[in-house]
Amino acid sequence: MKTQVSVKQIVIDFIYLKNQLRDLFKNNIEYKPIVEFLLAKDYLDEELNLPFPKIKDVEEGTGLKAYTLRKILLKMHSEIFSYDTNRLNLKFQKVLYHFYIRFFDHRCDFTMSSLSHLPRIGENIRLPFVSAKMPLTSFYVENIMHEFENDTQKITITLKVGDYNEYWKFMYDRALELNEIGIMEKYDLSERELKNKIYSKNPYR
Known part of the structure; x- marks a missing residue:
């Protein structure tokens, strides 16, 4: 069709x-x-x-x-946009790395135009140059999103304070899948509130 x-x-x-x-x-x-x-x-x-x-x-x-x-x-x-082997090829030759950090009322965003290694989800990162805006300088990568616009690939790297917890990530994804938390709660509740709600419903907490 x-x-x-x-x-x-x-x-x-x-x-x-x-x-x-x-x-x-x-x-x-x-x-x-x-x-x-x-x-x-x-x-x-x-x-x-x-x-x-x-x-x-x-x-x-x-x-x-x-x-x-x-x-x-x-x-x-x-x-x-076709299956034709002679179709034109798009080119995204520029790359921008947007770092996005939130910690309670503290916020910090900055952009890099060059990065020799793209950090992966769960990896720890230390940023000693953000101390004027953030009370802590050690974070982990929570999420990575790639966006393609015009001729630029934009990579947004979301950082969180603390250490990556695979068990919490599993429980969080499980709660979303089972509708134990709503889509709006995902954005409206703090991590502590989400943990209290999810773990209170689960016998394996």
């Missing part, structure tokens, strides 16, 4: 890849009006707070009729 592709969503998807579009489609004049339209504004700049363009906006900005615009967008999309 062929998947139906939304041209409205293609526009939004291309906005997240806009830094690559000119290079990907540099040899196709037919695509140029759309590429130039998407490059004209920075829709991902949170300070500008620009709404994503609607199909009607793209029609007016490119001068293309609705049928032609739809046809070209689907064609552009298929050149990247």
